[in-house]
Amino acid sequence: MSQDRAAGGRMGDSSLLRRLNLAAALGAFLESESLTLRELRALVGVSRPTAEDLLAELLTEGRVEESAPPRKPSTARAAGRPARYFRFRAESGYVAGLDIGAHKAMAVVTDLRGNPLATHRVELDPDLGAGERVRAAVDAAHVSWSQAQLGPADITGIACGVTGALRAAEGVHDVRDGPVGSGLAPYSLPGFTEIDVAGALSDGLGQPVAVANDVKLAALAEHWKGAAREYGDVVYMFAGHRAGAGVLIDGQVHQGRHGAAGEIGVFPTLGWAPAMERLHARGAALAAEQGAGPGREGELVIASAALQDPESLAVLIEFAEVLARGAAVLALAVDPEVIVLGGGMSRGGAIIAEPFRRELAKLSLVPIDVVSSTMGADSVALGAARMALDTVLADLLAVPGS
Structure with a gap:
């Protein structure tokens, strides 16, 4: 040489x-x-x-x-120059997390330490078209950036959670219809199978946007800032306007080969869909009686059950037991440290949690901790921000040519 x-x-x-x-x-x-x-x-x-x-x-x-x-207990200062x-600098970059759901679009912006700086939410008509729904999410993002006194050039990463099964291809997170015969459920949002969601968001926000399943992102948020912070292996059960599940292994979302890990709600034998239909039907009847607007069905059933209404109690107990059977299937597969009850229905407290625990205990080999979410309605947007943050930090720490 x-x-x-x-x-x-x-x-x-x-x-x-x-x-x-x-x-x-x-x-x-x-x-x-x-x-x-x-x-x-x-x-x-x-x-x-x-x-x-x-x-x-x-x-x-x-x-x-x-x-x-750093602040330390008062002690005599050592001789010599202080260290x-x-x-x-957490403010050397910012990330945005979006949530596009049936009834809302939400955006949160955080610094590179994950400290939320601003959040903006807009209520949406559940029948709103796909294009208008995406534009609402884009507008919510811009409002949150403005509230944080940031411009588009300050944002270094964006991710979005969307209702639907996730199909991961070539390392790109996307949410679309699965191929014919794949068994993957399409979006439950109107018109979303006909548009390129990631592309439409990217066009509106001026940079690439990663798109992922909302329930999996909610699980990620729960591990980051919620009730699952002290656990690595987690089964997350989402119960809101629909039921869903996510799995974390060593604190990371387990996607599976096609991004369908945890999508057990599509298994007919579990009976999730009929239980959800009965829950929503009871909620719709209560809304009609009380003159309440759409999107509050679960909340109304919980309130009615708390007043010992027999029909509402029966519907909620059935729903909790059906959800627990799905959780038991996942628990037997991954042997988690904890099961987290998330989504709007988790706010039902013991009315949901107790029948869930009883049914789970019947079907489990070992006792499993069950905790309720502490994240509230921000969980999906925060999980999306965490996903974007992980990508940005990985890029910062990457070593070209190594």
Whole structure:
């Protein structure tokens, strides 16, 4: 090998090593509230001069800045110059999470630490066409960015949750009809099988938008900020205007080969669809009696059951038991640490949770913790933001050529 080629190889190795060290340094800042130079050096495993160079580059890029020392119990200050602290600049980028549902479109924007900065929700007619529904979501996103005093150029990643079965192809998250005979359920939103949802959102927002199943994103949000934070393996049961389920393995959404993991609601023997129909029929009857608007059927049935109305109680108990049978099927398959009850129906408290637990116990091999969601209506949008954030952070930590 010539000296020039050998030198070129050494230069290439040195350049790659620097990129690896830079990614490790940024990762260390992401994992910590703040770091001193000495702490950074120890975490990355480099010499002091190298640590100084890495820190200088991150400061120049705007990813890191000097910060106040962390608050500690009052002690006598050591002699010498106080240590300087540095932190990751969460405001060096922002992500947006969208939720397109039957009755609403919602957008949330967060910084790169996942701190929500603004949320905007608009109510939608359940019969609204696909194009108008997508435009409502785009408008909600722009309003949330404006509320956070951000422009489109500040947003570094966007994801959206949409009702329907997910089909993942070539690494791209998409929600569409499955191929003929695949068994995948289409969108339950009017007209969504006739449009390119990801493309329409991307056109409206000016950058790529990843689209994923809403229930799976709600499960991701529950693990990120909700009742499943302390658990890795989770079965998430969604009960709202429809029933659905999602599975997390080691804190990550399990999609399956075609993105259909957890879509057990399409299995007729479970009886989810008839139970949902009876629940909605009872809610519609109560809405007609009380002059209530659409979208409150579940809430009205819960309120009626709380007043010991026999018909409402019977409908809710049947629904909870049917949901529990689906949860038992998933639990027997993945042996989760916890089952989370999410969606609007989870706000029914013990009226839903107790019959669910009783039926689950009959069908389970081992006791399983059952907890109710703490996320509320923001879960899908927050899960979408988490998905976008994971993509942005992975790109920041990627090392080209490694």
